[in-house]
Structures are given as C-alpha cells and as structure tokens.
Amino acid sequence: MGKTLYILATFIMPFFMTVTSLSCKRDVTRVRDGVRDYVSREDISPSLRILLLDRVKKASLAVDGRYQILGSLSNVIDQGMRLGKTTVSVKEGYIYIGNKRYYNSELRIKNLEDSGVGVDNIRYRGEIRILQQIDDKLSVIEEIEIENFVAGVLGCEMPNAWEDNALRSQAVAIRTYVENQRKAKGNKSYHIDRSELAYKGMIGETAKSRKMVQDTADIVMAYKGEIFSAFFHSTCGGHTEDVNLVFGKDRLPPLAGVKCGYCNNTKYFSWNVNIAKSSIMQKLKNANIRVSNIISVKAINPGPGNHGSEVEIIETNGMERMNANRFRLLVGPNSLYSTAFTAKNNGSSIKFSGKGWGHGVGLCQYGAQGMAKKGYNWRDILEYYYPKSELRRLN
Numbered sequence: 001m002g003k004t005l006y007i008l009a010t011f012i013m014p015f016f017m018t019v020t021s022l023s024c025k026r027d028v029t030r031v032r033d034g035v036r037d038y039v040s041r042e043d044i045s046p047s048l049r050i051l052l053l054d055r056v057k058k059a060s061l062a063v064d065g066r067y068q069i070l071g072s073l074s075n076v077i078d079q080g081m082r083l084g085k086t087t088v089s090v091k092e093g094y095i096y097i098g099n100k101r102y103y104n105s106e107l108r109i110k111n112l113e114d115s116g117v118g119v120d121n122i123r124y125r126g127e128i129r130i131l132q133q134i135d136d137k138l139s140v141i142e143e144i145e146i147e148n149f150v151a152g153v154l155g156c157e158m159p160n161a162w163e164d165n166a167l168r169s170q171a172v173a174i175r176t177y178v179e180n181q182r183k184a185k186g187n188k189s190y191h192i193d194r195s196e197l198a199y200k201g202m203i204g205e206t207a208k209s210r211k212m213v214q215d216t217a218d219i220v221m222a223y224k225g226e227i228f229s230a231f232f233h234s235t236c237g238g239h240t241e242d243v244n245l246v247f248g249k250d251r252l253p254p255l256a257g258v259k260c261g262y263c264n265n266t267k268y269f270s271w272n273v274n275i276a277k278s279s280i281m282q283k284l285k286n287a288n289i290r291v292s293n294i295i296s297v298k299a300i301n302p303g304p305g306n307h308g309s310e311v312e313i314i315e316t317n318g319m320e321r322m323n324a325n326r327f328r329l330l331v332g333p334n335s336l337y338s339t340a341f342t343a344k345n346n347g348s349s350i351k352f353s354g355k356g357w358g359h360g361v362g363l364c365q366y367g368a369q370g371m372a373k374k375g376y377n378w379r380d381i382l383e384y385y386y387p388k389s390e391l392r393r394l395n
C-alpha cells in the first residue's frame with residue numbers, strides 16, 4: 001500500500017498536475033480578431049538584448065539630452081545634461097568615458113529624454129550597456145523593448161514607400177524571428193547579433209514603420225503552437241527554398257518552400273555577374289579556405305527553389321566543397337546575389353547567372369510587395385509564404 005502511494009505521489013500525481021496546469025493555461029487563452037494568444041510569453045524576459053559591438057578596442061558615445069550612467073545593478077553612478085561625442089575604452093580594469101574612469105565591469109548609459117544614445121554615430125533607442133572584456137576590450141549591447149526594435153528593423157528591411165500590407169507582413173515576420181531568437185537564447189548575454197538583420201537603430205524608425213508595427217502589435221506566427229525562425233529575404237527568383245537545405249535546420253512545413261509568382265518585376269529576379277577569380281580566392285582565403293587557380297564553380301544539390309545547398313569548386317590541386325550559403329556570404333551577398341546560379345569559367349573571372357537575392361527561405365520581400373499590389377492583405381501574404389503557420393498574439 002505504502003509503495004502504491006509512493007508511486008502515485010512520485011510519478012502519477014505530477015503527471016496529472018502538469019496536465020491540469022496546461023489545461024488551465026489553455027482555458028485562459030483569449031481569441032481576439034481570430035488570433036489566439038501565445039501562452040508561454042511569461043517564460044521570456046521583457047526586453048531584447050542586441051549585440052552592437054563585440055570585443056572592440058574602443059567605441060564612440062554621444063547623448064543629445066539628459067542622461068544617467070548606471071552600474072550593473074541599475075545604481076546611478078554619474079549623470080549629465082548632454083554628452084558630446086566621447087570615446088569609450090577599457091584599461092586595467094577601468095571603463096573610460098573620455099577622461100573619466102569608472103571601476104565597474106559594466107556601465108549602462110540611459111537617455112532620460114527621447115533622442116537615444118549614439119554608438120559609433122548610430123542612435124539607439126534602448127539602454128546601452130558597456131561590458132568589459134579581456135585584453136582591454138569591450139562589448140556593447142543594446143537593451144530595447146521588442147516593438148521598438150521591430151519598428152527599427154522594419155524601416156531598414158523594407159522601403160517605407162511600399163504597400164502597407166507588405167510592410168505589415170514583414171513586421172510580423174521580424175517579430176516572429178526575433179521572439180524565436182529570444183526564446184532560444186534565453187539568459188545568454190545577447191539574443192540577436194546586429195549583423196543578423198538590417199538594423200541601424202532609430203534610423204529605421206519612421207512614423208509609417210511604427211504604424212505598421214502597431215497595426216500588427218504583438219502578433220507572431222506559430223506552427224503547432226510553437227514560434228519558429230521566420231526567415232525572410234529579398235527575392236526568391238520564382239520559388240522559395242527549404243530551410244533544411246540552406247541552413248541545415250530541421251524541416252518545417254512553413255519553411256519548406258513555395259512557388260512564388262510575385263517577384264518577377266525586380267532586377268534581382270534574374271541576373272548575370274562577373275566576379276574576378278582573384279577576388280573569390282582572396283575572400284575564401286580570409287576565411288582560411290585555400291583555393292588556387294579556380295577551374296569551375298558549381299552549385300550542387302539544389303532544393304525545390306533551385307538554390308544550391310553546396311558549392312563545388314574545382315581547382316588545379318583538387319576540389320573544395322562547402323555550404324552554398326556560406327560561399328555566397330563569403331564572396332559577398334551584394335555581388336553573388338543567391339546560390340540559385342550556374343557558373344562559367346570566363347578566363348580571369350567566373351560568370352555567374354542566377355535568380356533571386358538572398359538565401360531564399362521564408363518570406364520573399366519583393367513577392368510580398370507583389371501580392372500586396374494585387375490586393376492581398378498581410379494575413380494572406382503570411383499564409384502564402386509560411387504555409388500551415390497560424391497567427392498568435394504575445395500577451
């Protein structure tokens with residue numbers, strides 16, 4: 001009898017309690033405008049941490065307005081009316097802001113007005129954290145509220161003049177991507193590296209980008225109740241790509257790739273570029289990949305969107321194979337637009353003929369604009385590019 005009670009208490013009761021608490025959560029889930037609440041927000045911290053600078057020798061700071069300098073426990077250490085452009089650096093355990101030194105491992109710069117904090121000539125809305133690193137280096141992290149961050153990214157990812165519904169769909173994709181990163185990184189020192197997204201602080205925040213973010217406030221996409229990494233890119237070139245082939249991530253129906261008939265009006269839909277072999281070799285060498293005298297380059301193992309998942313480089317001394325997206329980023333995403341290419345040896349250069357711009361996964365931005373122009377709304381656009389996904393509201 002005692003044993004039965006023990007088993008009940010140890011194994012079976014917690015199971016029932018979990019089921020009960022899950023069903024309680026479900027019972028309080030609200031549905032507004034046909035969108036259900038996303039229930040697990042309470043596990044997530046309220047602000048987002050963006051890595052702006054990683055282990056640099058110095059940076060510049062400027063605050064156009066009243067500001068405070070806080071310690072890591074948010075205790076006020078210093079304050080002022082305005083901080084002209086000043087260098088921040090680290091030496092022998094001190095953080096220096098100009099000539100003033102602070103014996104702190106971390107400083108937080110907070111603008112008490114609405115004009116943000118300038119870091120290397122870019123103004124950021126959030127609180128700026130200066131963190132000491134080894135070898136007299138420092139890192140800079142911005143702590144910002146998610147909706148402000150989405151507005152800043154939106155204004156840099158998509159032209160302000162585009163259709164409202166294209167901008168709204170992009171806002172939801174950004175918010176979903178960011179929220180997924182926040183969940184995945186949890187308590188790590190930062191959630192997003194600035195270079196992951198086009199983000200230039202407050203430059204991207206316009207009245208329109210803020211309005212588009214507000215129109216879709218707190219809305220994210222989920223698949224089977226879970227937020228996913230909602231990738232997006234400029235132009236797919238006719239068909240979006242399977243996330244598994246591009247990034248090696250698990251297959252997911254919303255990121256499996258769809259036919260796109262909406263992006264053929266852009267110059268990136270199909271393109272030809274000549275890239276000097278010497279330039280390709282130098283860029284690969286910078287990443288410790290040594291290739292001598294390229295004979296041919298081939299994108300292989302294409303996915304449904306015809307983007308190669310690997311690249312095969314034949315050279316005099318043999319053959320080099322690498323992830324195609326990595327090759328594209330190393331050669332330069334602004335010259336080798338996508339991995340959906342064929343290549344021809346052109347003497348001292350390689351002639352690439354390809355389709356689309358970007359990695360090809362998730363939302364096709366030019367496609368979203370094409371759909372919006374044809375009268376589709378932002379929900380239709382998201383349903384089209386992320387099939388089987390559903391909208392949820394963060395609460």
Ligand SMILES: [Zn+2]
Pocket residue numbers: 235236237238239240260261262263364366367
């Ligand atoms: Zn497209």
